[in-house]
Amino acid sequence: MVSTVANVDVKQKDAEQALVVAISCSAVLEDTDDGEVHGVGVAFPLLQAVQNVNRRLVAANSAESLLFDVLLVTTDGRRQQSARIVSSTKHHGLEVSRFCFSGREDFVESLLENRVQLFLSAEPEEASQAWQRGVLSALLGRQTWSSSSEQLRVLLCGGDIFTTPANPTPAAQRFWSQLGAMRGRFGVLDSPVSVSVLTAHGGRQSFGDALATLRSRGLKADEAHCLAGAPRGPILDLLRPHFLLGDGGLER
Amino acid sequence: MNLSNGETSTVSGQNRNGASGSWEDTKRLVKPSTPTRKPQPALEAVNNRLRELYPQSEELFDVVLVTNNHAYVGLRLINTINHHHLLIERFCMTGGNSPIGYLKAYHTNLYLSADSAKVREALEEGIAAATMFTPEKMTEVSETQLRVAFDGDAVLFSDESERIFKAHGLDKFFEHEKAHENKPLDHGPLKGFLEALGKLQSKFFDKGLRMDCPIRTYLVTARSAASSGTRALKTLRSWGLEIDEALFLAGAPKGPMLEKIRPHIFFDDQMFHVEGAAELGTVACHVPYGIAQRAAKK
Numbered sequence: 367m368v369s370t371v372a373n374v375d376v377k378q379k380d381a382e383q384a385l386v387v388a389i390s391c392s393a394v395l396e397d398t399d400d401g402e403v404h405g406v407g408v409a410f411p412l413l414q415a416v417q418n419v420n421r422r423l424v425a426a427n428s429a430e431s432l433l434f435d436v437l438l439v440t441t442d443g444r445r446q447q448s449a450r451i452v453s454s455t456k457h458h459g460l461e462v463s464r465f466c467f468s469g470r471e472d473f474v475e476s477l478l479e480n481r482v483q484l485f486l487s488a489e490p491e492e493a494s495q496a497w498q499r500g501v502l503s504a505l506l507g508r509q510t511w512s513s514s515s516e517q518l519r520v521l522l523c524g525g526d527i528f529t530t531p532a533n534p535t536p537a538a539q540r541f542w543s544q545l546g547a548m549r550g551r552f553g554v555l556d557s558p559v560s561v562s563v564l565t566a567h568g569g570r571q572s573f574g575d576a577l578a579t580l581r582s583r584g585l586k587a588d589e590a591h592c593l594a595g596a597p598r599g600p601i602l603d604l605l606r607p608h609f610l611l612g613d614g615g616l617e618r
Numbered sequence: 619m620n621l622s623n624g625e626t627s628t629v630s631g632q633n634r635n636g637a638s639g640s641w642e643d644t645k646r647l648v649k650p651s652t653p654t655r656k657p658q659p660a661l662e663a664v665n666n667r668l669r670e671l672y673p674q675s676e677e678l679f680d681v682v683l684v685t686n687n688h689a690y691v692g693l694r695l696i697n698t699i700n701h702h703h704l705l706i707e708r709f710c711m712t713g714g715n716s717p718i719g720y721l722k723a724y725h726t727n728l729y730l731s732a733d734s735a736k737v738r739e740a741l742e743e744g745i746a747a748a749t750m751f752t753p754e755k756m757t758e759v760s761e762t763q764l765r766v767a768f769d770g771d772a773v774l775f776s777d778e779s780e781r782i783f784k785a786h787g788l789d790k791f792f793e794h795e796k797a798h799e800n801k802p803l804d805h806g807p808l809k810g811f812l813e814a815l816g817k818l819q820s821k822f823f824d825k826g827l828r829m830d831c832p833i834r835t836y837l838v839t840a841r842s843a844a845s846s847g848t849r850a851l852k853t854l855r856s857w858g859l860e861i862d863e864a865l866f867l868a869g870a871p872k873g874p875m876l877e878k879i880r881p882h883i884f885f886d887d888q889m890f891h892v893e894g895a896a897e898l899g900t901v902a903c904h905v906p907y908g909i910a911q912r913a914a915k916k
Contacts, residue, residue, distance in 0.1 A: 554688060555714060562713070563689055569707030574696040577689065588713035590689035596708065600723035 368468040368476045373452070376461050381481065383431035385544045386537065387416070388466070388477055390487035391440040393506050395454050404454040408488050408506055412608040414515035417461050419558045423551060432548055437480055438462045441492055443469035474499045481537040483544065486609060500531045502538040504609040513606045518559040520545070521607035522587070523598075525567050527576050529613040546585035562589040562605055569594045659761035660882055662705060664832045668818065671825050677818065682708040682724060684717045721745050727814040730903065738906050746811040748885050748903035751892055757880055757899035763832050765881040766815060768861075769872075769905075770839035770850050772887035774812060776804035777908030779846070780887075784909055795846040802856040803849065807907045808885055809857070816859050836879055837861045842868035873898040887911075 372378060394413065395404035416434045423430045438455065440448075448467050455462050466476035474496050477485055485496045485503040488510075493503040513519055522528070530538060549559055563580065565573050573592035580587055591601055661679045668678055683706050687695065692711055699706055710720050718739055721729055729740045729747040740747035759765065771780045783791040815833055822831045837854075841847045843866035854861055865875055873894040876884055884902045886892050888910045895902035 560713070570696060570699065570709070573709060574693060577692040577696065581690070581693065587689035587692075589715070590692050590709065590711040590713075592707070592709040594707040596724070600725075601720070604719050604723050 371465045379435040384435035386435045388437040388482040393488040408511045411515040415518040439466040441473040483537045483541040500533045500535040519607045523564045523610045524613035527612040564591045660764040684710040753896040767836040767881035767884040769886040772908035802853040837864040876900040
């Protein structure tokens with residue numbers, strides 16, 4: 367059974383207009399048995415960066431409704447720890463709008479119900495499950511932890527940088543244009559969100575195609591790299607994205 | 619050279635080294651403003667020959683176009699490259715970030731740019747780099763043999779001897795070089811690039827193709843064969859590096875000699891020589907390294 371709890375300490379976003387991102391609880395808070403408060407997980411810098419984006423959006427326009435709406439989703443039935451989860455997020459200054467307390471079998475339901483546009487998890491199983499149900503998902507990992515806490519860095523990567531699930535939810539389909547609109551709120555320099563593109567194989571032709579597709583989706587990328595078969599490790603180390611999307615994303 | 623938005627695009631060259639899985643580099647000439655000359659043939663010719671001889675190897679010339687531009691001008695860049703029939707397949711659009719980190723990530727062997735500030739930055743990070751100058755009229759060059767010409771001091775070698783020359787004059791320079799004939803000079807910023815070229819050359823030599831090697835290197839130096847040249851040659855030998863032809867001009871202008879050799883590219887640390895070479899149709903690149911730069915600033 368899924369229960370969704372709104373976080374009273376955080377101003378709720380207009381879910382219709384916002385960009386709804388759900389993060390698996392295990393990526394945000396460490397599962398420690400002892401202590402009053404959970405430690406932070408690998409997604410901590412990412413959340414800080416997301417919050418910075420919201421801050422800058424509101425600073426530019428106090429009535430802005432295109433904001434990140436962050437949901438924390440438990441996937442292992444940690445309902446009994448729900449109070450501790452809520453207080454831990456508050457303790458670490460994380461602006462989570464809603465908490466979805468669910469288990470392994472039904473967490474995807476809460477993603478669908480909440481019309482989540484992007485699901486982030488450090489567990490390949492979870493990301494894969496969500497993907498199969500049409501929810502756009504990305505894996506978090508070590509690189510998420512070592513990435514910036516001031517700028518959200520998204521990397522579209524792979525042969526097909528716009529890979530979507532087989533039956534994408536309407537929410538998933540809206541993700542790109544919303545991300546594009548959000549990026550468009552900021553100028554070329556000093557943006558709190560950065561979108562980079564990396565085509566791994568294929569040369570100039572597929573690179574040009576990717577750039578054209580980007581343009582048609584209204585997404586202005588910042589950096590673009592065409593590796594044409596070169597090893598991508600060094601460039602990834604340089605780009606330090608919080609997460610990867612595209613067919614190069616789930617293959618970590 | 620200018621591509622889109624009036625920004626200068628820079629070219630970084632790279633090879634792939636199959637052995638260690640890391641990258642080496644190559645060099646590239648990109649001249650979108652002079653469509654009469656297609657610069658690809660020589661590099662492509664070398665790559666084709668290498669592939670014939672070593673089908674499994676990834677040790678080839680590899681070119682990456684690096685630009686500070688943002689991705690949203692990427693399409694225009696691609697269109698321009700298509701328009702000029704340039705065979706570039708790797709791109710690095712840094713969106714305003716310095717290219718230096720990327721050059722390192724690619725293990726760049728040679729970085730060429732029209733922007734001298736970036737070149738200086740690269741040199742400071744230990745990357746072989748030079749500022750390109752396009753001659754108004756380019757002489758015809760070979761389409762089957764890549765020819766690379768280097769100045770000696772402050773390019774292949776350190777600038778230590780140039781310092782002596784500038785501080786104490788020609789006689790002291792000769793004395794010093796004679797006295798230190800057997801002491802190898804320190805290496806200069808482009809030594810690594812010569813080394814990388816040498817590695818590719820030896821792949822041809824190993825197949826008995828010394829006479830028919832599609833890469834040829836030249837030393838074009840103001841040193842003189844009779845005296846100061848010896849130290850240069852001994853230094854190269856001590857490094858285990860070969861140079862195909864060494865031309866000791868004893869101070870004579872380099873332009874006419876380069877016109878004869880017809881290298882695809884020539885590297886010198888002194889603008890005087892770079893300009894002289896360009897005037898006579900050679901693609902010349904300035905290596906902003908060493909004592910000559912301070913003198914130029916005055």
